[in-house]
Amino acid sequence: MTTAETAGPRAVPRTGVAAALTSLVDRWPLHLALIVISLIWLLPTAALLISSFRPADQVLTSGWWNALGSPFDFTIQNYQDVLEGNNIGQSFINSLFVSIPATLIPIMIAAFAAFAFSWMEFPGRDWLFILVVGLLVIPLQSTLLPVLQLTTSIGLTGSFLAIWLAHTGFGLPFGIFLLRNFIGSMPREMFESAYIDGASPVTAFFRLVMPLAVPAIASMAIFQFMWVWNDLLVALIILGGTADVAPLPVSIAGLVNSLGQGWHLLTAAAFVSMLLPLVVFFSLQRYFVRGIMGGSVKG
Amino acid sequence: MDTLLMAIVVVIGVPAAVCGYIIATEWVLRFAGPNARARIRPWLWVLPAFAFLITFMIYPTIRTLLASFQNARSTEFVGLDNYVQLLNRDTFWQTLLNNALWIVFFTAIVVGMGLIVAVLTDRVRYETVVKTVIFVPMAISFVAAGVIWSFMYNFNADIGTVNAGITAFGAEAVPLLLESPLNTFLLIIVGIWMWVGFAMIILSAGLKGISAELLEAARMDGATELQVFFRIILPLLAPTIAVVATTIVITALKTFDIVYVMTGGRYGTEVIGTLFYNERFTNRNIGTSSAVAIILLLAIIPVMIFNIRRFRAQEAIR
Numbered sequence: 001m002t003t004a005e006t007a008g009p010r011a012v013p014r015t016g017v018a019a020a021l022t023s024l025v026d027r028w029p030l031h032l033a034l035i036v037i038s039l040i041w042l043l044p045t046a047a048l049l050i051s052s053f054r055p056a057d058q059v060l061t062s063g064w065w066n067a068l069g070s071p072f073d074f075t076i077q078n079y080q081d082v083l084e085g086n087n088i089g090q091s092f093i094n095s096l097f098v099s100i101p102a103t104l105i106p107i108m109i110a111a112f113a114a115f116a117f118s119w120m121e122f123p124g125r126d127w128l129f130i131l132v133v134g135l136l137v138i139p140l141q142s143t144l145l146p147v148l149q150l151t152t153s154i155g156l157t158g159s160f161l162a163i164w165l166a167h168t169g170f171g172l173p174f175g176i177f178l179l180r181n182f183i184g185s186m187p188r189e190m191f192e193s194a195y196i197d198g199a200s201p202v203t204a205f206f207r208l209v210m211p212l213a214v215p216a217i218a219s220m221a222i223f224q225f226m227w228v229w230n231d232l233l234v235a236l237i238i239l240g241g242t243a244d245v246a247p248l249p250v251s252i253a254g255l256v257n258s259l260g261q262g263w264h265l266l267t268a269a270a271f272v273s274m275l276l277p278l279v280v281f282f283s284l285q286r287y288f289v290r291g292i293m294g295g296s297v298k299g
Numbered sequence: 300m301d302t303l304l305m306a307i308v309v310v311i312g313v314p315a316a317v318c319g320y321i322i323a324t325e326w327v328l329r330f331a332g333p334n335a336r337a338r339i340r341p342w343l344w345v346l347p348a349f350a351f352l353i354t355f356m357i358y359p360t361i362r363t364l365l366a367s368f369q370n371a372r373s374t375e376f377v378g379l380d381n382y383v384q385l386l387n388r389d390t391f392w393q394t395l396l397n398n399a400l401w402i403v404f405f406t407a408i409v410v411g412m413g414l415i416v417a418v419l420t421d422r423v424r425y426e427t428v429v430k431t432v433i434f435v436p437m438a439i440s441f442v443a444a445g446v447i448w449s450f451m452y453n454f455n456a457d458i459g460t461v462n463a464g465i466t467a468f469g470a471e472a473v474p475l476l477l478e479s480p481l482n483t484f485l486l487i488i489v490g491i492w493m494w495v496g497f498a499m500i501i502l503s504a505g506l507k508g509i510s511a512e513l514l515e516a517a518r519m520d521g522a523t524e525l526q527v528f529f530r531i532i533l534p535l536l537a538p539t540i541a542v543v544a545t546t547i548v549i550t551a552l553k554t555f556d557i558v559y560v561m562t563g564g565r566y567g568t569e570v571i572g573t574l575f576y577n578e579r580f581t582n583r584n585i586g587t588s589s590a591v592a593i594i595l596l597l598a599i600i601p602v603m604i605f606n607i608r609r610f611r612a613q614e615a616i617r
Contacts, residue, residue: 062457063460133610145592168351202324
């Protein structure tokens with residue numbers, strides 16, 4: 001696994017083995033606390049992972065901890081079953097089709113708006129931005145039913161396009177807020193000299209703003225992607241439960257209802273759904289804190 | 300639809316369409332005079348954003364407000380009937396109480412543990428390992444988390460980890476998710492497991508912003524670790540804690556997925572989020588479900604005002 005932060009610890013004296021040992025003994029409560037917390041946090045996921053590789057009859061009759069002793073009896077049968085027989089493979093592709101545009105569109109549109117809010121003058125600019133800050137907390141629940149009526153009236157309910165548009169609308173306030181903080185802290189001289197050299201705002205946006213805003217864009221991408229990939233409520237309502245468009249959370253929630261105690265399949269399906277967000281998070285995490293804190297924290 | 304065609308649309312068509320829009324605006328602006336160009340341009344840049352915000356947030360919220368004063372099928376106005384009917388239900392107060400439990404315990408423990416882990420990991424060399432372990436559940440969907448924890452809480456002591464622990468001490472296995480109010484607390488634990496990572500990452504970033512020299516100076520002057528924490532770290536972190544706490548309170552108010560997947564809101568675990576869903580899709584009553592959504596919105600308005608105030612104070616410093 002890659003590292004979450006590159007900054008080193010600072011309270012640890014680095015003078016010789018003896019000192020290190022003393023500090024280890026002195027600080028055993030600290031180490032013990034951290035190790036216990038980490039183990040507690042790992043336990044549920046470890047139980048899931050181990051169970052997903054156990055044969056079905058064993059998952060249903062004995063606890064996952066029994067698999068830790070001999071005989072070691074593991075199988076990938078559950079994954080084969082769930083990918084082929086339970087629509088999880090198709091759902092994985094559906095989830096990609098839902099999540100990629102529903103991440104890209106709001107990033108671009110939020111970046112356009114954030115650039116205008118930061119570096120263009122227009123009447124009512126500050127009030128419109130305060131409106132965006134207010135919209136940050138609007139609960140999905142208070143908007144979903146009219147959105148459903150709207151998509152139904154234009155015949156889009158159950159289509160990918162409808163859910164891209166809905167997720168774009170719901171993700172924009174956070175995106176505009178995050179990107180405006182970051183883009184707004186770029187140096188004014190940079191834009192002035194670009195415009196003197198005859199660059200248009202479009203050129204400045206694609207050549208200067210977008211490349212420099214990568215940390216903020218990456219943290220927005222992580223949030224939006226994890227939120228869309230993991231979303232159940234919007235998908236249930238806008239896409240409905242039809243198998244050919246159902247993304248992973250909808251299919252897994254369906255499996256929970258239909259299988260009840262089919263733990264061997266549920267554990268495998270749940271693990272399949274966790275893979276991509278983890279990959280996205282670990283590959284983009286070095287930008288994460290820098291992007292989300294904008295200029296407010298020097299870290 | 301054809302999978303390959305869809306993939307091309309998703310990967311090439313959609314980004315091209317969005318970028319195409321902004322490039323097209325500059326082309327259109329060529330036909331305007333220089334003054335008009337500078338006046339119109341900002342509006343073209345914010346137009347897509349506000350088109351989406353109006354269509355998917357502002358207009359629907361107003362429609363929901365109207366529907367909350369209408370009958371089950373939105374055909375006629377019934378005044379405050381939906382609200383009165385909700386407030387007269389015994390179960391509705393249970394629902395509000397559950398949300399209150401979520402707000403108090405979920406927020407306090409997530410922020411508290413996030414802070415503790417951030418401060419503790421700051422002092423060890425394996426900081427990144429612990430942080431990664433704590434953050435992983437954040438990337439997991441509520442549905443997958445629901446599966447993981449239903450498995451943990453399973454009544455069968457041969458399978459369920461928690462009941463295996465309970466029976467190991469000689470006690471009887473407990474039907475954990477069926478007993479109210481225990482089950483609400485068990486669901487809150489799932490939420491805590493998922494969200495501490497978020498609080499920790501942001502608080503830890505704030506912590507790194509506090510100068511090491513300042514803390515060192517306080518220690519040299521004889522301050523104990525507890526004094527350093529309460530007198531220096533905590534006050535300096537207060538703005539960051541406010542950001543995290545508001546996010547977590549909103550999450551607590553909006554809770555839906557964990558409860559929906561693990562109990563469906565049954566056995567006395569109903570929260571506003573699941574009540575909204577059940578009213579709309581089980582009872583098929585648009586009126587009451589809209590009223591539930593508006594009650595949720597009303598509960599969130601103080602947080603919204605707090606957010607806007609904090610934002611304006613921050614802008615004043617910039």
